[in-house]
Amino acid sequence: xKKLINDPNTVVEEMMEGIVxxxxxxxxxxxxxxxxxxxxxxxxxxxxxxSGGGSGHEPxxxxxxxxxxxxxxxxxxxxxxxTPDAIYEAIKAVNGGAGVLLVVKNxxxxxMNFDMAKEMAEMDGIKVDSVVVNDxxxxxxxxxxxxRRGIAxxxxxxxxxxxxxxxxxxxxxxxxxxxxxIANVRSMGMALTPCxxxxxxxxxxxxxxxxxxxxxxxxxxxxxxRESVKAADEIADELLNKILADLPYESGDEVAVMVNGMGGxxxxxxxxxxxxxxxxxxxxxxxxxxxxxxxxxTSLEMQGASxxxxxxxxxxKGLLDAPSDTIAFKDFGR
Amino acid sequence: xKKLINDPNTVVEEMMEGIVxxxxxxxxxxxxxxxxxxxxxxxxxxxxxxSGGGSGHEPxxxxxxxxxxxxxxxxxxxxxxxTPDAIYEAIKAVNGGAGVLLVVKNxxxxxMNFDMAKEMAEMDGIKVDSVVVNDxxxxxxxxxxxxRRGIAxxxxxxxxxxxxxxxxxxxxxxxxxxxxxIANVRSMGMALTPCxxxxxxxxxxxxxxxxxxxxxxxxxxxxxxRESVKAADEIADELLNKILADLPYESGDEVAVMVNGMGGxxxxxxxxxxxxxxxxxxxxxxxxxxxxxxxxxTSLEMQGASxxxxxxxxxxKGLLDAPSDTIAFKDFGR
Numbered sequence: 001x002k003k004l005i006n007d008p009n010t011v012v013e014e015m016m017e018g019i020v021x022x023x024x025x026x027x028x029x030x031x032x033x034x035x036x037x038x039x040x041x042x043x044x045x046x047x048x049x050x051s052g053g054g055s056g057h058e059p060x061x062x063x064x065x066x067x068x069x070x071x072x073x074x075x076x077x078x079x080x081x082x083t084p085d086a087i088y089e090a091i092k093a094v095n096g097g098a099g100v101l102l103v104v105k106n107x108x109x110x111x112m113n114f115d116m117a118k119e120m121a122e123m124d125g126i127k128v129d130s131v132v133v134n135d136x137x138x139x140x141x142x143x144x145x146x147x148r149r150g151i152a153x154x155x156x157x158x159x160x161x162x163x164x165x166x167x168x169x170x171x172x173x174x175x176x177x178x179x180x181x182i183a184n185v186r187s188m189g190m191a192l193t194p195c196x197x198x199x200x201x202x203x204x205x206x207x208x209x210x211x212x213x214x215x216x217x218x219x220x221x222x223x224x225x226r227e228s229v230k231a232a233d234e235i236a237d238e239l240l241n242k243i244l245a246d247l248p249y250e251s252g253d254e255v256a257v258m259v260n261g262m263g264g265x266x267x268x269x270x271x272x273x274x275x276x277x278x279x280x281x282x283x284x285x286x287x288x289x290x291x292x293x294x295x296x297x298t299s300l301e302m303q304g305a306s307x308x309x310x311x312x313x314x315x316x317k318g319l320l321d322a323p324s325d326t327i328a329f330k331d332f333g334r
Numbered sequence: 335x336k337k338l339i340n341d342p343n344t345v346v347e348e349m350m351e352g353i354v355x356x357x358x359x360x361x362x363x364x365x366x367x368x369x370x371x372x373x374x375x376x377x378x379x380x381x382x383x384x385s386g387g388g389s390g391h392e393p394x395x396x397x398x399x400x401x402x403x404x405x406x407x408x409x410x411x412x413x414x415x416x417t418p419d420a421i422y423e424a425i426k427a428v429n430g431g432a433g434v435l436l437v438v439k440n441x442x443x444x445x446m447n448f449d450m451a452k453e454m455a456e457m458d459g460i461k462v463d464s465v466v467v468n469d470x471x472x473x474x475x476x477x478x479x480x481x482r483r484g485i486a487x488x489x490x491x492x493x494x495x496x497x498x499x500x501x502x503x504x505x506x507x508x509x510x511x512x513x514x515x516i517a518n519v520r521s522m523g524m525a526l527t528p529c530x531x532x533x534x535x536x537x538x539x540x541x542x543x544x545x546x547x548x549x550x551x552x553x554x555x556x557x558x559x560r561e562s563v564k565a566a567d568e569i570a571d572e573l574l575n576k577i578l579a580d581l582p583y584e585s586g587d588e589v590a591v592m593v594n595g596m597g598g599x600x601x602x603x604x605x606x607x608x609x610x611x612x613x614x615x616x617x618x619x620x621x622x623x624x625x626x627x628x629x630x631x632t633s634l635e636m637q638g639a640s641x642x643x644x645x646x647x648x649x650x651k652g653l654l655d656a657p658s659d660t661i662a663f664k665d666f667g668r
Contacts (some may be wrong), residue, residue: 002526002546002604004639006565011606018605021612022593022625025666058601175646192336212336231340259356263648264598266634267392269338271352278355291356295629300600303635305338332359 001201003301008198012055012075017060023327034075034082035090035217038061041071047165047174048072048094051103051158052087053110054079055069056197056300057218063328069162070103070326071096078197078300079219081109084324085119091126099127099171101178105150105156106134129171130147131178133157135187137246138215138223149217152260153185153308156320159329172174177319186246188239189306191216191262192229195299200332214238218262218299232269233276238309240280247311251285256292256320258308263298265305270294275303289317290332335535337635342532343462345414346389346409353396357661360400367425368409368416370396375405381499381508382406382428385492386421387444388413390531390634391552397662398489399663402495404437404660405430408643411632412531413553421451424461433461434507435512437491439484440468463505464511467491469521469642471580472549483551486594486631487519487642490654491662497656511653518524520580522573523640525550525596526563529633548572552596566603567610573641574614581645585619590654592642597632599639604628607639623651624666660664 005011012034019036020029027036034055037225042048050060052074061073071094091100100121104114112131117129120270135153142149155160166216171178194203204220205212206307215223229235249255252280259274261267270293289312297306312320339345346368353370354363376382385395386408386608395407405428410416425434434455438448444464451468452462469487476483495512503511525547528537538554541547546569549557563569583589593608595601604627615622623646631640646654658665 002544002563002637004526004566004569004599005606006567011602014609015602015605016611018607018612018627021622022591022605022608055516056600057604058605120516159444175566192338210336233340235338257356263600264637265338265634266390266597266632267397267629268345268349268390268634271349271356271392272339273352274356275348275352278352288355293352293356295601296602300602301598302639303336303598328664330478330661332357 001196003198005198011198013075016075016130026327027062030089030093033070033086033089035086036065036070037066037090037093038100038163041094042096043071043278044097046096047098047169047171048096048100048167049093049133049162050074050090050100052082052104054081057297059328060129060155060267060297064158065328066324066326068166068322068324069158078199081107081113084113084116087114088120091117091121095126101161101174102128102130102159103154103178104130104132106132106147107144107149108146109144110330126173129175131157131175131182135185137186138188139243142217143221144321146194151187151189151218152258152306153187153310155217155296156182156185156310159324160316160319163319166322180316184311185278185308186243187306187308189216189304190214190235190239191302191304193264193303194220214288217305218297218301232272236273236307240277243307243309249286254287254289254312256290256294256310256312257288258292260297260306260308261295262302262304263295264303270305277307287297290320335530337532339532345532346411352505353615360661361402364423367420367423369406369420370394370399371424371427372399375428376430377405378430379432380430381432381503381505382430382434383437383496383499384408384424384428384434386416387439388415391631393662394489398492398660400658400660402500402656402658403492403663407414410548412533415441415447415614418447418450418454421448422454425451425455425460429460435505435508436462436464437512438464438466438486438493440466440481440562441478441483442480443478444591461505463509465491465509469519471520471576472522476551477555483498484641485521485523487521488590488592489499489630490519490662491515492642493652493658494653496658497653500656514650518645519642520577520610521640521642522576523638524548524569524573525636525638527598527637528554529636539668550638552631554633566606570607570610574611577641577643583620588621588623588646589645590624590646591619591622592626592630594631594642595629596636596638598635598637604639611641
């Protein structure tokens, strides 16, 4: 295992310290917990958003803490759900009196632990609600999931529900907006190479020299199938076809596109993918309102990509374009 | 070779198309050339900045085209200098009447081709000047360089000279600011893994399973030495010691820090490196004014990192914090 780390046992702690030392204007860490909250948390009177999950998906989720997105992000061990007590501490630290919305990716452990934390906070009289993101169209159930997995589309939930909260909407309204995003966002990914969890020391699966996995999850969970590596355009077609078949899309619809790198993929390749996505959508008369190309939801050093489409209406467009200011999300189009 | 591409011969063209399709609000491509210019170029009355180099270093250089940074970026083939005619077209397209500053990384081919383009443009009566970035302290001469190589520190030149131009400074002033950055910026990198140029189809060098190369260039050019992979803190020390020995640093000095990923390195590892950089600088009484952690100047899918320190005075601090708006550079601290 070749990694720029000191010790698998302290890598998450050390990463958290490195983030806070780099970006104290955005985040502070809760003492004793791998939780990052807005430097100015709690924001009084605003609905607060808390998300999180296993580490290894950086810049998710700490990179999305800041104005117009998350108020808190909880980091578990690598590819491991955060504990209820850490989530509970995050909720308490960001609660500004208007309630807290939990944005949970659909993995059994995450859902369970966020639910327990919600109950703990409710016993303190904090109003808490949650939404569960399940944008991955690849498979219905998977290694750690009942139902569909939550992957890169989660970042659109952070952005848009975060904007709703920033505009002063109530917890009910922010939840409604979050669920509207979830109803309209679809993703699918693939990998050229596996990745190595530091504590394991070896890749969690292997792929032959000319093999790729289609529909893979962000922890290397099995996808739909393995096949020989094809041209980028054909790979993009495989992902897009499944995404486009999952919701009714009509000519004239508007979407936001995210072409997300899995951690080890050069930007060059993501842009080659985006070229084809743009051309397929154009052919179908689907209008691309905004595009985001980069690393948003990763799997350590895995090489691969996912494609996300979010169907937009006027409300979602407005909130997508609302200003945000976080470590990792760059606003566009203003 | 596993890559998300269609054809090694068209990969740069296709990438350029993918960038423009993603971010038309920022850039447009010059017909017939792999040149990206600001969507609103030329900006009348403003000194224009043009940079570029081989492809494979994304988001450099096209990702830095926009308000407050570059006006144009010229992309050669992968790891190959752009041709003089492409650079010449870029200069003509961005010239707003106040002159054009070329920001060139110190590679023999780049320096030669940018110089030729400068002469071509001067024959058209365009005022052109240039600065050459040579921030890499690792080695004095290298595969494609006489003198020191230009690497990630170049991004600080884009940002700060770009801000100077945006403030309305003259070509002479913008050049002076660019040279001040160059005089004060120092970098050094390392790699855990090689990378594969698409047209070559195989890695340009090999590293043993437990081996890393210290002082490597951004095209995989040899560095100072190879050794067994060590803990992240020790690796950071090796790079930092050489950087800190290269300029007089005193307690109370202020610096901007960039921890740059080589393309295939997870953000997690870059933050672990930053943690140690921050702690060493603190020990020495050197104040970190701003930190940038991410992928700024890459080598395709190479795993590794570079560290850059920029010594700051009040002028450089002000220009570093001036607003910019490009695809890949996220402003901080306001």
